[in-house]
Amino acid sequence: MSLSNSEEQLMQILWKQKQAFMKDLIEAYPDPKPAPTTVATLLKRMQDKQFVDYKQQGRSRKYFPLVKKTDYFAKHVNGLIKNFFNDSASQFASFFTETTDLSKEELEELKDLIDRQIKNK
Amino acid sequence: MSLSNSEEQLMQILWKQKQAFMKDLIEAYPDPKPAPTTVATLLKRMQDKQFVDYKQQGRSRKYFPLVKKTDYFAKHVNGLIKNFFNDSASQFASFFTETTDLSKEELEELKDLIDRQIKNK
């Protein structure tokens, strides 16, 4: 089960805050902010999908993510790779470097990073 | 307007075939294949969204993509980058190389590719 768009948006906020009460979440929305009930519905659905949980903190709930942003993200990227590049990550990688336009510096940085990875193998 | 999941699946088939009649599309589906009417509905919705068009070819229609797979894909990736990495492609890149596991060969290949890109700047 994966997150819908508006759930994902909320998840972004939660990831950023690490943990938050309703109020904090709503505040973090850009205007026009959704109704509290809307956020509540989303949170409940996200609980059902096992993406968030909460701890009762006094009278209200402190919500927190159950999945790490990077894990969630990795799954996404892998999905994309599977879909668009017949499961070839390297094909994806080359596509990526060609398409997104990185500056020379960024490319150098990336190269170093890859170098380090190579040495790690 | 973007494609829904099942629309995207169909789009994948169409991209692969470059152009196709209903029959070809349905054949390309893994079992259980959808009803022709299902595919027809999807195709019409995709037309509305301007992702496909067709040429009347004799009695039936030859469908073809209006958007290139790479363009579509680039938009996706950029969306992801925006969402997950505050718009920093390089941050994404380093995340990517760390997370997806490329073989040593693939990494070497990628490095060369980046090298060529650097020389191009």
Add this chain to the structure above:
DNA sequence: GAATCAATTCTACAAATGTAGAAGTAAATT
């Protein structure tokens, strides 16, 4: 030319998603 085939259009309907009102509860404030 009757029956079949391939494709299309129209219509429909269940499930998922986006959004929020109404009503309830518990704590904080006046």
Add this chain to the structure above:
DNA sequence: AATTTACTTCTACATTTGTAGAATTGATTC
């Protein structure tokens, strides 16, 4: 204690998505 605040639950409803039957049409085969 009455009111307000913060939050939650229940319910609801419009829109989008996934899926496909019924009916129609034009071409094809028997």
